[in-house]
Amino acid sequence: MNMQSSTTLPFTSASTCRILIVEDEFIIANDLQIILKTAGYPVIGIAKSVANALTLIDQQRPDVVLLDIYLKGVETGIDLAKQLKEINIPFIYISANDNQRVLEAVKATEPSGYIVKPFREKDVLTALEISRYRHSHSVEMKLREEKALQLALIDALSETVSWEKKMLTAARLLQDHIPFDFLNIRHQHQATTQQFNFYRVGFDEYQALSVQDIQQMSSSRINAQTILPAAELFNGPMRYSGEGFGVFCRQDSFMQLLVKGFRLESALALPLSMGNGDRFLMTFLSRTSEHYQTNHQELLERLEQPLLLTLERVLAYEEIARLSEKLKQENTYLQEEVKALVNFDEIVGKSESLVEVFNLVTQVAPTDTTVLIMGESGTGKELIARAIHNRSSRKDKILVKINCATLPANLIESELFGHEKGAFTGAHEQRIGKFELANGGTIFLDEIGELPLELQAKLLRVLQEKEIERVGGKAQIKTDVRVIAATNRDLEIEVVEGRFRMDLYYRLATFPVILPPLRERMVDIPLLAQFFAQKLARKQGKPFVGFSEAVFQELMNYTWPGNIRELENVIEQAIILNNGQTPLVLGRPLGKSLFALNPISAHQQHKTMGKNYEQLKFSIPKDLPEMKQMQQENEREYILAILNQTNGRIRGAGGAAELLNLKPTTLEYRMEKMGIRKVLTVQPPNS
Ligand SMILES: Nc1ncnc2c1ncn2[C@@H]1O[C@H](COP(=O)(O)OP(=O)(O)OP(=O)(O)O)[C@@H](O)[C@H]1O
Numbered sequence: 001m002n003m004q005s006s007t008t009l010p011f012t013s014a015s016t017c018r019i020l021i022v023e024d025e026f027i028i029a030n031d032l033q034i035i036l037k038t039a040g041y042p043v044i045g046i047a048k049s050v051a052n053a054l055t056l057i058d059q060q061r062p063d064v065v066l067l068d069i070y071l072k073g074v075e076t077g078i079d080l081a082k083q084l085k086e087i088n089i090p091f092i093y094i095s096a097n098d099n100q101r102v103l104e105a106v107k108a109t110e111p112s113g114y115i116v117k118p119f120r121e122k123d124v125l126t127a128l129e130i131s132r133y134r135h136s137h138s139v140e141m142k143l144r145e146e147k148a149l150q151l152a153l154i155d156a157l158s159e160t161v162s163w164e165k166k167m168l169t170a171a172r173l174l175q176d177h178i179p180f181d182f183l184n185i186r187h188q189h190q191a192t193t194q195q196f197n198f199y200r201v202g203f204d205e206y207q208a209l210s211v212q213d214i215q216q217m218s219s220s221r222i223n224a225q226t227i228l229p230a231a232e233l234f235n236g237p238m239r240y241s242g243e244g245f246g247v248f249c250r251q252d253s254f255m256q257l258l259v260k261g262f263r264l265e266s267a268l269a270l271p272l273s274m275g276n277g278d279r280f281l282m283t284f285l286s287r288t289s290e291h292y293q294t295n296h297q298e299l300l301e302r303l304e305q306p307l308l309l310t311l312e313r314v315l316a317y318e319e320i321a322r323l324s325e326k327l328k329q330e331n332t333y334l335q336e337e338v339k340a341l342v343n344f345d346e347i348v349g350k351s352e353s354l355v356e357v358f359n360l361v362t363q364v365a366p367t368d369t370t371v372l373i374m375g376e377s378g379t380g381k382e383l384i385a386r387a388i389h390n391r392s393s394r395k396d397k398i399l400v401k402i403n404c405a406t407l408p409a410n411l412i413e414s415e416l417f418g419h420e421k422g423a424f425t426g427a428h429e430q431r432i433g434k435f436e437l438a439n440g441g442t443i444f445l446d447e448i449g450e451l452p453l454e455l456q457a458k459l460l461r462v463l464q465e466k467e468i469e470r471v472g473g474k475a476q477i478k479t480d481v482r483v484i485a486a487t488n489r490d491l492e493i494e495v496v497e498g499r500f501r502m503d504l505y506y507r508l509a510t511f512p513v514i515l516p517p518l519r520e521r522m523v524d525i526p527l528l529a530q531f532f533a534q535k536l537a538r539k540q541g542k543p544f545v546g547f548s549e550a551v552f553q554e555l556m557n558y559t560w561p562g563n564i565r566e567l568e569n570v571i572e573q574a575i576i577l578n579n580g581q582t583p584l585v586l587g588r589p590l591g592k593s594l595f596a597l598n599p600i601s602a603h604q605q606h607k608t609m610g611k612n613y614e615q616l617k618f619s620i621p622k623d624l625p626e627m628k629q630m631q632q633e634n635e636r637e638y639i640l641a642i643l644n645q646t647n648g649r650i651r652g653a654g655g656a657a658e659l660l661n662l663k664p665t666t667l668e669y670r671m672e673k674m675g676i677r678k679v680l681t682v683q684p685p686n687s
Pocket residue numbers: 343346347348349375376377378379380381382383384446486487488528564565568607608610
């Protein structure tokens with residue numbers, strides 16, 4: 001039965017105040033009826049026993065009950081009063097002077113009045129008037145209080161603070177109306193359950209407990225599932241005590257844990273089902289049995305809609321914020337991807353070892369298996385990672401690359417897993433990490449060997465549980481991400497030397513792909529050189545007329561410590577120096593090319609050096625005279641190549657001076673200084 005909840009006050013005039021008389025003495029009941037009717041009160045009936053009264057109450061719900069204590073049958077007026085209190089119907093006792101014990105029991109039922117027999121008409125009407133006034137007043141007060149509670153709850157839930165803070169404020173507000181020793185709030189979103197537990201430890205003091213805390217405090221081995229009991233088990237807010245409480249707990253292993261740890265005896269549960277399929281379950285728990293009464297349950301019934309709407313709005317708002325953050329990050333990614341995609345899938349090579357890699361890629365790509373790509377710097381690990389992603393069912397989703405070597409150690413965790421607002425100094429906003437960004441797609445963890453040890457443990461957990469936890473967050477977020485990792489370190493050595501976790505190594509190396517260094521697949525060099533020359537000439541808007549003969553020999557005689565990236569750089573330099581009409585010659589001696597007049601970025605230079613730095617550093621020009629000498633050698637080669645192309649002709653249209661954009665006299669002067677004789681024996685091109 002609902003408490004009167006309309007805004008007009010109940011029975012403000014006598015004619016709207018319907019009265020039930022519960023009295024077994026006919027004469028008294030009759031007297032009462034006459035008095036009441038004369039004063040304009042409708043009397044709905046006269047009951048002689050409690051059972052009789054309950055039937056009438058059920059059928060006609062009176063506004064006030066006039067009640068004798070001693071009635072027919074075993075039950076007394078005091079027994080009925082307890083029930084009237086529960087359903088919020090005011091009552092006035094009409095009884096003879098009683099002993100102290102009975103009076104104490106009467107007081108405990110909180111009656112609206114007490115009239116001593118024999119009574120006068122005036123006594124009855126005054127008592128009724130006072131009762132009407134008090135009751136209207138208390139209903140009005142209750143409505144006001146309830147409205148204030150509703151607004152305060154909406155405010156608390158809408159605040160931009162963590163969910164734990166929102167829930168704690170809500171718990172505090174509710175305590176005054178629905179007292180609890182323990183409040184458990186669970187939110188189930190798809191397969192993830194987030195929960196909040198507040199244990200009351202003082203007047204307005206609560207301890208927020210995690211599931212682990214509770215497990216420890218209960219010293220229980222119950223393997224508690226935090227998942228919510230089925231929605232069908234609830235039909236609006238429900239109260240549980242005694243045997244019913246036992247049944248309620250048996251349906252929910254987490255409740256069993258709470259009951260064991262905190263000696264709880266009764267519960268009041270409010271289930272909320274959102275339009276998007278999310279579910280909340282708010283369970284108030286008390287150490288007192290039968291603690292929750294109809295009025296508590298009815299309050300929750302009235303709060304159900306406002307709470308549901310507020311939670312739906314807050315969740316929708318969060319979802320929009322999350323999606324727009326994801327979109328923002330995806331955009332940044334896609335912009336970077338556009339650059340990376342230019343070359344996508346142009347994996348050049350026909351060496352046996354590379355074909356073996358292709359076979360592995362074809363096998364593993366369609367599965368969701370974690371892949372570990374190993375190989376020296378510049379061997380094409382990223383290219384292979386992209387090829388795996390693009391041949392998988394995730395190809396239409398994002399591939400997120402993260403370089404573990406270039407991130408500052410203190411930011412890697414937040415980069416990978418995201419953070420909650422206020423998780424650390426500077427975390428002004430909630431931010432999703434790369435794992436969440438990659439949801440549904442692939443994450444490429446480059447230079448995995450550089451990942452700090454403590455994060456290795458967290459990564460392992462993600463690979464095993466497929467769940468992440470944002471920095472400063474408590475919720476486990478389910479992710480569906482395929483992981484591809486790459487390294488140029490020997491991870492087995494890293495494991496032996498204690499820098500890499502063995503369990504993570506085995507987990508990553510479920511499917512290892514080893515990329516051979518370029519020096520072990522020399523047959524690919526001419527193909528790669530040709531491919532890069534064409535691609536880079538196109539990029540620079542120059543024609544490419546082929547390689548000069550010596551070039552391939554030079555390329556094949558070199559050991560390529562920087563692998564394919566180094567080869568690409570060497571060809572790029574040659575293209576820059578080439579005029580687009582003569583066959584390509586190498587810009588400078590191999591091994592010296594990396595640091596002189598090299599257009600590659602500092603970052604690439606650093607990457608190219610990789611672990612082969614020891615080998616490379618001997619090729620770096622030692623000082624300025626040496627660099628100058630290298631530059632002169634290059635210039636000499638270049639002039640010779642042009643003269644070769646013009647058959648030694650310096651002047652006139654199409655002559656070397658014109659092609660070099662120099663005055664003929666200047667060219668002749670330079671040739672003389674470089675010891676190039678004017679009469680040249682030149683070979684015709686392509687001979
Ligand atoms: N087989 C190939 N065909 C064409 N281009 C290639 C091939 N292998 C590598 N490359 C090119 O070489 C360069 C280096 O490759 P990539 O960045 O994939 O190497 P990596 O092994 O990931 O290097 P690092 O370990 O330094 O990160 C890239 O520009 C890539 O496009």
